[in-house]
Amino acid sequence: MANNPPPPRDPASTIPTLPKIAVIDLWKAFRGKEVLRGVDLAIAPGESFVILGGSGAGKSVLLKHLIGLIQPDRGHVIVDGEDLPCAEPAVCLQIRRKFGMSFQEGALFDSMNVFENIAFPLRRHTRKSEAEISARVQECLEAVHLHDVGRKATSELSGGMRRRVGFARAIALQPEILLFDEPNTGLDPLTSAVIDDVIIEMRERLPVTMVTITHDMRSAFRIADRIAMLRDGKILAVAPPEEFRQLPDPYIQGFLAGEPLEEEVA
């Protein structure tokens, strides 16, 4: 009996998708206080990943590790196969060009107006003409639903507008990864919903991987493909939004219901 050869396999189906960002056993302490205590994460390409956690859980510190703003005491942050903490400074700069980051209060350069803020990375890293830069800035402003604000000073902007200008600046160089640091903090519910809409729209229109840190539950469930809960410097759980709601962990259930555990109150 002739042996039939096995059918050829699709190579793509046998190779697991490499994570865009992998965090492996990340530790960080500030002045003896451990903020991250062995964080492990894998974020897939094109995914919208939300990291939830209470104040002081280490969310911002974790996010800053992803882009190399903080060096870990121990562990790895691997972006597209490159270990960021161990990379040479020149490689580090190259890796950072894959990122766009939106900061909590926008972190807009107050010596520049809105247009100059968004044009800054374009002038710094591309050889585009002024006309091309102007067109791209306009495009970015339209992507975040802002019009006629280019000549405004950053001090004239409201909180929500500052965040959106920060988004526009973050996408100017068409990054592969977008990081959002508490995009809704300090905003009223309506402005907060507008910010969520902008994020969702950007996710649909741009081929990017998104990582958002927030403590805003409503926003997290609207924008996330998967949600991770960070508590005391460790990842407590990772799950898609619907599964996340069903997790039996009392801390997560307390967080979802807005009812702290007794030990938290004490």
Add this chain to the structure above:
Amino acid sequence: MAACEEVGRFFYILYTTLHWMFRRPFDLKEWGRQMVRVGVDSLPVVGLTALFTGMVMALQTFRGFERFHAEGFVASVVSLSLVRELAPVLSALMMSGRIGSALAAELGTMRVTEQIDALYAMATEPIHYLVVPRVGACVIMLPPLVMCANGIGILGGWLVAVKLLGANPVVYWQRTFQFLDLNDIMSGLIKAAVFGLILSVTGCAKGYFTSGGAEGVGRATTAAVVMGSIVILLSDFFLTKILF
């Protein structure tokens, strides 16, 4: 321990500034802006300081020298002390107050409002974009400022000696330059460039490593002026020892 940390931060900023100084892209617009801010905008403060220093020098030495009939040497004392010592040191101290504090406040505010992190996130080295033009502008602009201070200070001395105290104007000008040689002027200018480096690196280091919000920015600003001034005075002694 804290002192070691301060010294370490100073030399870290100095080293990284030199490392990035000659690397592309050269932000000429920013260099120009900083040079105007440090040089042109500081001229009134430095000029006034030099003018009154020259006037006081002439007044003091005239009263002293006339006791042993050596009024003719007032001009030499005024010009030599200004060019070799007073103009570079007093200009640097004034600049430490004006520019060192401004650098610390500016960079400190950028640090606490995450603007420096934003630069990193945009793959831009903050030392390259922020510190290099500021330090460069101080090193380049301090010597011309001190040259202006030399001229204005000598003019101040002339005003008091000739117009107020009745010294002979011809003899005064002759004595001004009689004992002054190129080496005196050059050493004053070298001092000025070194002081420019010290005050700018101190201001930038204090601002760059600011923490603790608005209060931290306030502390950094004060410390930049105090530390900058002390280091200028200390280094003045060693520079004088080496250069003269």
